[in-house]
Amino acid sequence: xxxxxxxxxxxxxxxxxxxxxxxxxxxxxxxxxxxxxxxxxxxxxxxxxxxxxxxxxxxxxxxxxxxxxxxxxxxxxxxxxxxxxxxxxxxxxxxxxxxxxxxxxxxxxxxxxxxxxxxxxxxxxxxxxxxxxxxxxxxxxxxxxxxxxxxxxxxxxxxxxxxxxxxxxxxxxxx
Ligand SMILES: [Zn+2]
Ligand SMILES: [Zn+2]
Numbered sequence: 825x826x827x828x829x830x831x832x833x834x835x836x837x838x839x840x841x842x843x844x845x846x847x848x849x850x851x852x853x854x855x856x857x858x859x860x861x862x863x864x865x866x867x868x869x870x871x872x873x874x875x876x877x878x879x880x881x882x883x884x885x886x887x888x889x890x891x892x893x894x895x896x897x898x899x900x901x902x903x904x905x906x907x908x909x910x911x912x913x914x915x916x917x918x919x920x921x922x923x924x925x926x927x928x929x930x931x932x933x934x935x936x937x938x939x940x941x942x943x944x945x946x947x948x949x950x951x952x953x954x955x956x957x958x959x960x961x962x963x964x965x966x967x968x969x970x971x972x973x974x975x976x977x978x979x980x981x982x983x984x985x986x987x988x989x990x991x992x993x994x995x996x997x998x999x
Contacts, residue, residue, distance in 0.1 A: 830933040839871040844937050861887040876914050882907040890953045894961035895969050905944045
Protein backbone atom coordinates (compact mmCIF):
# COMPACT_ATOMS: atom_id res chain seq x y z
CA UNK A 825 0.00 0.00 0.00
CA UNK A 826 1.16 3.53 -0.79
CA UNK A 827 0.69 6.15 1.93
CA UNK A 828 0.94 9.83 1.06
CA UNK A 829 2.89 11.89 3.60
CA UNK A 830 2.18 15.19 1.82
CA UNK A 831 -0.73 16.24 4.04
CA UNK A 832 1.02 15.42 7.33
CA UNK A 833 4.07 17.39 6.18
CA UNK A 834 1.92 20.51 5.79
CA UNK A 835 0.61 20.44 9.37
CA UNK A 836 3.26 21.49 11.96
CA UNK A 837 3.83 18.93 14.76
CA UNK A 838 1.21 16.61 13.31
CA UNK A 839 1.44 13.00 14.45
CA UNK A 840 -0.81 10.28 13.11
CA UNK A 841 -1.28 6.68 14.02
CA UNK A 842 -2.46 4.23 11.43
CA UNK A 843 -2.93 0.54 10.89
CA UNK A 844 -1.92 -0.55 7.44
CA UNK A 845 -2.73 -4.04 6.16
CA UNK A 846 0.21 -5.99 4.74
CA UNK A 847 -0.63 -7.16 1.22
CA UNK A 848 2.23 -9.56 0.41
CA UNK A 849 1.29 -13.25 0.13
CA UNK A 850 4.83 -14.25 -0.78
CA UNK A 851 8.22 -12.65 -0.12
CA UNK A 852 10.96 -13.16 -2.67
CA UNK A 853 14.40 -13.46 -1.04
CA UNK A 854 17.60 -15.08 -2.33
CA UNK A 855 16.02 -16.40 -5.52
CA UNK A 856 13.09 -18.06 -3.72
CA UNK A 857 9.48 -17.21 -2.96
CA UNK A 858 8.63 -17.64 0.70
CA UNK A 859 4.98 -18.07 1.63
CA UNK A 860 3.58 -15.62 4.17
CA UNK A 861 2.05 -17.86 6.86
CA UNK A 862 0.65 -15.03 8.98
CA UNK A 863 0.89 -11.27 9.14
CA UNK A 864 -0.30 -8.48 11.39
CA UNK A 865 -1.22 -5.03 10.10
CA UNK A 866 1.61 -2.53 10.39
CA UNK A 867 0.94 -0.15 13.28
CA UNK A 868 2.62 3.01 12.09
CA UNK A 869 3.06 6.43 13.68
CA UNK A 870 4.05 9.22 11.32
CA UNK A 871 5.26 12.45 12.92
CA UNK A 872 6.03 15.74 11.23
CA UNK A 873 9.31 16.89 12.80
CA UNK A 874 9.38 20.16 10.85
CA UNK A 875 11.96 21.33 8.30
CA UNK A 876 10.66 18.68 5.87
CA UNK A 877 11.63 15.84 8.16
CA UNK A 878 9.27 12.99 9.08
CA UNK A 879 9.67 10.30 11.74
CA UNK A 880 8.32 6.79 11.17
CA UNK A 881 7.77 4.40 14.04
CA UNK A 882 6.06 1.13 13.54
CA UNK A 883 5.80 -2.54 14.33
CA UNK A 884 4.41 -5.67 12.76
CA UNK A 885 4.94 -9.40 12.94
CA UNK A 886 5.21 -11.60 9.87
CA UNK A 887 5.73 -15.36 9.75
CA UNK A 888 7.38 -16.83 6.66
CA UNK A 889 7.78 -20.45 5.57
CA UNK A 890 11.50 -20.98 4.96
CA UNK A 891 13.00 -24.34 3.94
CA UNK A 892 15.36 -25.97 6.45
CA UNK A 893 18.94 -25.55 5.20
CA UNK A 894 19.61 -29.25 5.71
CA UNK A 895 16.42 -31.23 4.98
CA UNK A 896 14.38 -28.62 3.02
CA UNK A 897 11.27 -29.11 5.20
CA UNK A 898 9.49 -25.78 5.60
CA UNK A 899 9.98 -24.01 8.92
CA UNK A 900 7.76 -21.19 10.24
CA UNK A 901 10.13 -18.31 10.92
CA UNK A 902 8.72 -15.24 12.72
CA UNK A 903 9.99 -11.76 11.90
CA UNK A 904 9.40 -9.12 14.57
CA UNK A 905 9.69 -5.96 12.55
CA UNK A 906 10.40 -2.68 14.32
CA UNK A 907 10.60 0.48 12.28
CA UNK A 908 12.27 3.55 13.71
CA UNK A 909 13.31 5.83 10.95
CA UNK A 910 13.61 9.47 10.05
CA UNK A 911 13.25 10.73 6.52
CA UNK A 912 14.81 14.00 5.51
CA UNK A 913 13.02 15.25 2.43
CA UNK A 914 15.53 18.04 1.93
CA UNK A 915 18.03 15.28 1.29
CA UNK A 916 15.54 13.41 -0.92
CA UNK A 917 15.21 16.49 -3.04
CA UNK A 918 18.97 16.91 -3.24
CA UNK A 919 20.44 18.09 -6.51
CA UNK A 920 22.56 15.81 -8.72
CA UNK A 921 25.79 16.87 -6.97
CA UNK A 922 24.51 15.97 -3.51
CA UNK A 923 24.33 12.57 -1.87
CA UNK A 924 21.00 10.95 -2.70
CA UNK A 925 18.95 9.22 -0.03
CA UNK A 926 19.16 5.52 -0.82
CA UNK A 927 15.79 4.58 0.66
CA UNK A 928 13.76 3.04 -2.12
CA UNK A 929 10.47 2.91 -0.20
CA UNK A 930 10.05 6.66 -0.56
CA UNK A 931 8.97 8.09 -3.89
CA UNK A 932 8.34 11.82 -3.80
CA UNK A 933 6.25 12.20 -0.63
CA UNK A 934 4.78 8.70 -0.95
CA UNK A 935 5.68 5.86 1.37
CA UNK A 936 5.60 2.34 -0.07
CA UNK A 937 4.66 0.22 2.94
CA UNK A 938 5.21 -3.13 1.19
CA UNK A 939 8.72 -2.11 0.18
CA UNK A 940 9.49 -0.81 3.68
CA UNK A 941 8.50 -4.19 5.19
CA UNK A 942 10.37 -6.10 2.49
CA UNK A 943 13.58 -4.17 3.27
CA UNK A 944 13.23 -5.00 6.98
CA UNK A 945 12.74 -8.71 6.24
CA UNK A 946 15.78 -8.68 3.97
CA UNK A 947 17.89 -7.21 6.79
CA UNK A 948 16.68 -9.82 9.29
CA UNK A 949 16.69 -12.78 6.92
CA UNK A 950 18.59 -15.70 8.53
CA UNK A 951 21.66 -17.07 6.75
CA UNK A 952 20.70 -20.54 7.88
CA UNK A 953 17.35 -21.98 8.96
CA UNK A 954 17.10 -25.30 10.76
CA UNK A 955 13.91 -27.24 11.51
CA UNK A 956 15.63 -28.36 14.72
CA UNK A 957 19.15 -28.06 16.16
CA UNK A 958 20.04 -31.67 15.39
CA UNK A 959 18.40 -31.94 11.96
CA UNK A 960 20.01 -34.91 10.23
CA UNK A 961 19.38 -33.55 6.74
CA UNK A 962 18.81 -35.65 3.67
CA UNK A 963 20.85 -38.63 2.51
CA UNK A 964 23.27 -37.43 -0.18
CA UNK A 965 22.96 -40.77 -1.96
CA UNK A 966 19.23 -41.67 -2.03
CA UNK A 967 17.65 -38.38 -0.89
CA UNK A 968 15.49 -39.63 2.01
CA UNK A 969 14.83 -37.27 4.91
CA UNK A 970 17.03 -38.78 7.63
CA UNK A 971 14.86 -37.24 10.39
CA UNK A 972 11.99 -39.50 9.33
CA UNK A 973 13.65 -42.47 7.70
CA UNK A 974 16.88 -44.39 7.82
CA UNK A 975 18.60 -45.83 4.80
CA UNK A 976 21.47 -48.21 4.29
CA UNK A 977 23.51 -46.02 1.95
CA UNK A 978 27.26 -45.78 2.45
CA UNK A 979 27.68 -42.37 4.14
CA UNK A 980 31.47 -42.55 4.27
CA UNK A 981 32.02 -40.93 0.86
CA UNK A 982 34.67 -38.38 1.65
CA UNK A 983 34.64 -34.81 0.51
CA UNK A 984 37.61 -34.45 -1.95
CA UNK A 985 39.12 -31.78 0.35
CA UNK A 986 38.87 -34.17 3.30
CA UNK A 987 40.45 -36.90 1.17
CA UNK A 988 43.49 -34.63 0.71
CA UNK A 989 43.84 -34.34 4.49
CA UNK A 990 43.53 -38.09 4.74
CA UNK A 991 46.53 -38.46 2.39
CA UNK A 992 48.62 -36.18 4.61
CA UNK A 993 47.70 -38.21 7.69
CA UNK A 994 48.65 -41.42 5.88
CA UNK A 995 52.04 -39.93 4.99
CA UNK A 996 52.71 -39.13 8.66
CA UNK A 997 51.81 -42.67 9.62
CA UNK A 998 54.42 -44.03 7.24
CA UNK A 999 57.25 -41.98 8.84
ZN1 LIG B 1 15.76 -29.97 8.78
ZN1 LIG C 1 20.33 -43.09 1.53
